[in-house]
Amino acid sequence: MHPSPVSAAPPITRGLLFVFALPGILQGFMHAPAQSILQGIYAKESGLALVALGGAVLLVRVCDIATDLLIGYFSDRSAERGISRKWWMAAGTAVTIVSLWFLFRPPPQVSIGYYGGWFLLANIGWSLCEIPYRSWSLEFSPEARQRTRITTWIAMATMVGSVLFYVVGPAGKAMGVLKSGELNMEMLGLTAVLVALLLPLLNFYALWKVPDGQSRAASGHRPPPESIRLLLASVLGNVPLMRLILVFSVCNLMSGLSGSVSLLYMTNYLGLGAEANLVLALALPIAMLGLPLWGWLAQRYPLQRVWAVGLGMAGVAYTGLGLLPPHPGTLLYGLVGTLVVFFALSTLIAAPVILGDIIDYGKEHYGVDRAGLYVSCQTQVVKAVNALAAGGGLIFLGWMGFDATKSGADITPQALLALKLTAAWAPALGMISAGLMLWFLPISAESRKLAAARSPSPVPGVEVT
The missing domain is CATH 1.20.1250.20 (MFS general substrate transporter like domains)
Known part of the structure; x- marks a missing residue:
């Protein structure tokens, strides 16, 4: 058994690491409210029952199992054939922007179907971005030291994004954009605007500037029949x-x-x-x-x-x-x-x-x-x-x-x-x-x-x- 041939990964400078980590900022920024705050805001301001919200979240998590595994599997198959994982991230960026716009800016009268449907689509968008992104980051270099540097920068960027989410309320109030600095639907609406503006900017800049790294397809490797x-x-x-x-x-x-x-x-x-x-x-x-x-x-x-x-x-x-x-x-x-x-x-x-x-x-x-x-x-x-x-x-x-x-x-x-x-x-x-x-x-x-x-x-x- 011999190692699979790969193309040489480009040198990883700090500037390249910075650009590589940029998508992680918005990932932390978007996930911060989705962990638990989102459900509480919907229950408080939209009048949806906690039992119904809990059931919707559970159903979305069950669907996550199938969608995540399918995205992981088919992104692998396409990568084996020389199709960059970047295309999956580009598609996920578009899905995420649309779904979060409607999820974070709901109409006055909202149903549990509205919440569950857009929350499910948002999770699919996140998976389309994040699974190929994490795979790309681990495949970029075969060296453990370089992988550690990439992982550290991405983890730091994700934490920065989480912190920035909690700054939106106070900053929005100080600038007169928000009536209060509380975690509410008004703040989520501003968050949706920021995601729509910044997510394509950060994601596509990283996709443009950072190479694919290793490529077994480019070296002539052909995967066995599935x-x-x-x-x-x-x-x-x-x-x-x-x-x-x-x-x-x-x-x-x-x-x-x-x-x-x-x-x-x-x-x-x-x-x-x-x-x-x-x-x-x-x-x-x-x-x-x-x-x-x-x-x-x-x-x-x-x-x-x-x-x-x-x-x-x-x-x-x-x-x-x-x-x-x-x-x-x-x-x-x-x-x-x-x-x-x-x-x-x-x-x-x-x-x-x-x-x-x-x-x-x-x-x-x-x-x-x-x-x-x-x-x-x-x-x-x-x-x-x-x-x-x-x-x-x-x-x-x-x-x-x-x-x-x-x-x-x-x-x-x-x-x-x-x-x-x-x-x-x-x-x-x-x-x-x-x-x-x-x-x-x-x-x-x-x-x-x-x-x-x-x-x-x-x-x-x-x-x-």
Whole structure:
């Protein structure tokens, strides 16, 4: 088995990295309201029932599974035939602009069908942009160090976009464009205008200035005939991919479990009031400071070991969170919370770079390019696990008798134990377990040869170049 031939990737300068990361700004900007704020604004100002909104979101997420996998698969097939992934991003840009315009600027009388339909189309637009974009970023260079630099810049750009969204309200009010700086439909309307103006500018500028990078089609590679057997073997039979998904699932399940009850833990048990908002407001800037450091570490030390240490230390920080007494003060809680965020950020850098190694492994072992499909698989794991964690944490608290209207000494010992388990101690155990798996399981570039030796032989009848 020999590595697949690729064309040489161009040198990656800081200017090129900056341009490459530009689409990430608008991705963070658009996703910030869609995570949870959007549903609350529709419920408050459009009068839609929470049950109906929840059902619509659930239906869209189910459709996401099919659309994301199809986009990943067909973008791979087109890339194998020399068709640039940039065309998928261009189509996604157009779909996103139209869908967000109607989703963020609804008429006075709106139905659940209106919300669900445009929200679904917006998610399709995002996937058309983001799955090819992430695949392109991982295929751009075969070197782990360069992939780490690209991943760090894109992660930073995404965080900047998320921060900028929360600036729209106050800035719009200060400029007289908005009546108030609150998170409401008026602010979403201004957001839609900004997306319509800036999304094509940033996306198409990156598509124009940044080359495609590696191209197996240009080097004469021809993919083997597609078959169900090859498809299943190259996904389910890709041992490093399955191991990455296992670790990724544990990380996201534990962090999602804690996140689903963090507000209850801060207010009902720790007794934090306005201080809780202050700590939450500092989370994103802290994240932006931590990302370059993890990128630097990932370039100088074995990637899996860096991630393993990050997750293990995040587990230790979660343990400290569970040991905090009531009314710990903003400084102590802020310090512990900052450590949790800082160490957990290692995932944003390490996981995409390791996925790039797995994409290379899949090309070498099966002879087909599955970058888009692997990215979409990882995306679906994040969505499914986060949904499970968000609901599971609240259900567990309710089952253990926790009452959200009670706080302090009124919380029963059983309910308090359940709250600490969900917010801190279960995530601590999960993060440490994930770190241990990373330390011993061969996944990344340093262990890819070992993983290949332990994997089954390539699918019979498939010529691996």
